Amino acid sequence: DAKTTQPTSMDCAEGRAANLPCNHSTISGNEYVYWYRQIHSQGPQYIIHGLKNNETNEMASLIITEDRKSSTLILPHATLRDTAVYYCIVKGGYQKVTFGTGTKLQVIP
Amino acid sequence: DVKVTQSSRYLVKRTGEKVFLECVQDMDHENMFWYRQDPGLGLRLIYFSYDVKMKEKGDIPEGYSVSREKKERFSLILESASTNQTSMYLCASRTGTSETGELFFGEGSRLTVL
Numbered sequence: 001d002a003k004t005t006q007p008t009s010m011d012c013a014e015g016r017a018a019n020l021p022c023n024h025s026t027i028s029g030n031e032y033v034y035w036y037r038q039i040h041s042q043g044p045q046y047i048i049h050g051l052k053n054n055e056t057n058e059m060a061s062l063i064i065t066e067d068r069k070s071s072t073l074i075l076p077h078a079t080l081r082d083t084a085v086y087y088c089i090v091k092g093g094y095q096k097v098t099f100g101t102g103t104k105l106q107v108i109p
Numbered sequence: 110d111v112k113v114t115q116s117s118r119y120l121v122k123r124t125g126e127k128v129f130l131e132c133v134q135d136m137d138h139e140n141m142f143w144y145r146q147d148p149g150l151g152l153r154l155i156y157f158s159y160d161v162k163m164k165e166k167g168d169i170p171e172g173y174s175v176s177r178e179k180k181e182r183f184s185l186i187l188e189s190a191s192t193n194q195t196s197m198y199l200c201a202s203r204t205g206t207s208e209t210g211e212l213f214f215g216e217g218s219r220l221t222v223l
Contacts, residue, residue, distance in 0.1 A: 032209055043113070043199050043214025044152070087151075093208045096167060097142065097201075099152035 004088045009104040012082075018075040020103050022088030025069040031092035033064060035073045037084040038102070044087065047073065078107045112136075115200050115215040122222050128187040130218050132200030139205025141183035142212070143167075143175065145196040152199065158183055159205060190222045 005023040012018040024033065034049040048055055048062045050071075055062045061074040075082050087102040116131035134141065139160050144152040144167075154167030156175040164175050172194060176184040183202075187194055198218045204210040 034211075036212070041217075043201070043216055044212070045214070046211035049209060049211070096154055096157055096165075097203075097212055098154055098168065099144070101149065101151035 004090060004100055006086075006088050006100065006103045008101070009106065011106045011108055012075075012078045014080060014107050014109050015077055018078040018082065018105060018107070020073040020075075020086050020088075020105065021070065022072070023070045024088070024090045027068050027090050028092060031090045033062065033068075033071045034089045034091060034097075035060070035062065036087045036089065036099075037082075038087070039081075039084045044099075047086075078105075080107050080109065083107045113200055113202055113213050113215040115198075115218045117218050118216065120218060120220045122190050122220065124191060124222060126190050126222075128190045128220065128222075130185040130187075130198055130200075130220070132183045132185070132202075132215060133181050134183075134202040134213070135181065136202060136204070136213065137180065138202035138210075138213075139180070140203040140210075141177065142201040142203075143173075143183065143185045144199045144201065145169070146199060146217075147196050155185065155198075190220075192222050194220065195222045196220060 035047040036044040038044040050062045064071045085102040085104050113134045142157040143155045146152045153169050158164045158177040174186045200215045201212040203212050
């Protein structure tokens, strides 16, 4: 699995967009970018994934750079309930899923 | 709703005891995983299973074993618990029929070894 690098922590004002970056400079051509989040005392929850095109769902948007070496998860209107640890993962095929330490996002009222 | 259920939310055991952590999923998933989570270390993969009776070591298998006798159940076993195995343990499952299948996690089992 390719390694990812994320900031340890970030703050975001409630109602503003939260932009969470992830570097994955060693990503391979068949590896997808996944994002999960973990709210305190719960198991991680899947958010979104993509290969090379930008993706959007009801929770978030995923922007992947053209060279695929980095990506950004966007929560368009952050709420207090979005306070969590966000994990960026790259994985191809049926590889095992390895998590890093993620970014702790604090949404501030 | 899809569900991954871990048998115990909180356990307290003594050093040297044998500990079983059970995980059951109701989604007919082929793949199942056990992770442990410790402050500052994120989630680390202990063991995973691609299908019934199949298992593979993850990144930190030492001191653990697993059992997958039925498709829906994946058990993590600590043969002789030690204090450094005090941790949050998370089970997850995923379909094996899609390369991009998402992981579904249980709520976690917090184990304290005294």
